[in-house]
Amino acid sequence: MRMKMLIYKEASISGPWIHWFICTLLSLLHGVISETSRALDIMTKYPLIDGHNDLALRLRIQYNNKLSLVNPQNIPNVATDITRLTAGHVGGQVFAAYVLCTAQDKDAVRLTLEQIDVIRRMCTENPELELVTSAEGMRNSKKIACLISVEGGHSIDSSLPALRMFYQLGVRSMALTHTCNTPWAESSSRFYPYYQWKKNSLTEFGKAVVHEMNRLGMLIDLSHTSWETAREVLKHSRAPVIFSHSSAYAICNNTRNVPDDMLLLLKENGGLIMINFYNSYxxxxxxxxxxxVADHFDHIKLVIGAESIGIGADFDGGHGFPKGLEDVSKYSALIGELMSRNWSEEELARVLRLNFLGVFLKVEKVRDDMSNTLPSEVEIPFLEANNSCRVILTHPFIKAESSYQNRNSPLLPVTSLAWLISLVVQFI
Incomplete structure (x- = not known):
């Protein structure tokens, strides 16, 4: 009898607690479902524009750029394919044409052309994708709009004509450096020994690159540049700039991230920082x-406001992304987290796409204002970009064999003589 009473007493106590637990759990689940639903609703109204994706690099590594071997709907061992882009409510993606720094002073231009080609093919051969070259094209696209960027100034081989030709092929953004210095700009990385600097962080030719990108209407991307180079660019650029995939240094003190004082300069410039998801950053x-990841958004919002923030996840650019943000289908998890932190729909709309479109439009406005400016003919001094693959162009001067006075004469070949003369001229 006593045992029965104890059981009854325990049941009467636990009953209300079980009821409370179930109700609380259901309430939490309802909140999560409601928050996820709201996040998806916002992303349906404002499809995401992501500032940086390295799928083209993975296509090179895994398939040698042979798209005939790829099912674009479902690509294994990557974070990006059409099915997941659609699930992630991605309305625009900036795809990077990236080649390793080891190609600098070698075949970087050829390799970059091949990466541009694979992005163009991918975005024109699949009906779900659309290649665009303007802010209006990206804003009005009813598909997943593709914009091409070049990741690393080593890809132009210190040539403004090469930069212009990339523009003609549809490139609308370029990062001034990757993990190596160029002859004219400095990287945030010290991994490669190329062009170790002892002078300033942006040479006169580097300023000419900035000016020409302004004239063309190309987005200047400062992710991967050193802070010193970034500060110089922010001084000289007439157009807003972007950090296409960087985060807040105050939250993670990696030199790939942006410190608060530079965030303030970026705000003054009218530019944009598109936050990277990579674990290390x-x-x-x-x-x-x-x-x-949301902490980075909160911090940058506190320093310079939501109107200066975008998303540049860097998917397929590295290995190791946050739990819940493993691929391009998962962006809604971040938007839901930001909603739980009281970010408004207006702020999220800006972060998702409106800020990027606004900056792009301003870059195009500067281009239009410079429409009467002729293409720059500035060339980098030979000594600044001297390497074994760079030659001084001279017209060949060939004499008939009978005209040589002495075939054993110690005279230098004409090309060598021209090279010496050019060196002397540069030092006068």
Whole structure:
């Protein structure tokens, strides 16, 4: 009898607690479902424009750019394909044409052309994608709009004509450096020994690159540049600039991220920082979650406002992304987290696409204002970009064999003589 009473007493106590637990759990689940639903609603109204994706690099590594071997709807061992872009409510994607720094002073231009080709093919051969070259094209596209960027100034081989030809092929953004210095700009990385600097961080030719990108209407991307180079560009650019895939240095002190004082300069410039998801840049460790990514958004919003923030996840550019943000289908997890932190729909609309479109339009406005400016004919001094693959162009001077006075004469070949003369002229 006593046992029965104890059981009855325990049941009467636990009953209300079980009821409370179930109700609380259901309430939480309803909140999560409601928040996810709201996030998806916002992303349906304002499809995301992501500032940086390296799928083209993976196509090179895994398929040698042979798209005939690829099912674009479902690509294994990558974070990006059409099915997941659609699920992630991506309305625009900036695809990077990237080649390794080891190609600098060698065949970087050829390799970059091949990466531009594979992006163009991917975005014109699949009906879900559309290649665009303007802010209006990206804004009005009813598909997944593709914009081409070049990641690393080594891809133009210190040539403004090469830069212009990339523009003609549809390139609308270029990062001034990647993980190596160029002869005219400095990287945030010291991994490669190319062009170790002892002078300033943006040469006169580097300023000419900035000016020409302004004239063309190309987005200047400062992700991967050193802070010193970034500050110089912010001084000299007439148009807003972007950090296409960088995060807040105050949250993770990696030199790929942007310190607060430079965020303020970016705000003054009217530019945009598109926050990277890569674990090493958001958590300074191999592990991260959605919350730490959102911390970067909160911090930058506090410093310069939501109107200066975008998303540049860097998917397929590295290995190791936060739990819950493993691929391009998962952006809604971040938007839901930001909503739980009281970000308004207007702020999220800006972050998702409106800020990028606004900056792009301003870059095009500067281009239009410079429409009467002729293409720059500035050339980099030979000594600044001297390497074994760079030659001084001279017209060949060939004499008939009978005209040589002495075939054993110690006279220098004409091309060598011209090279010496050019060196002397440069030092006068």
């Amino acid at each position: 958001v958590a300074c460790s191999k592990e991260a979650d959605v919350s730490i």
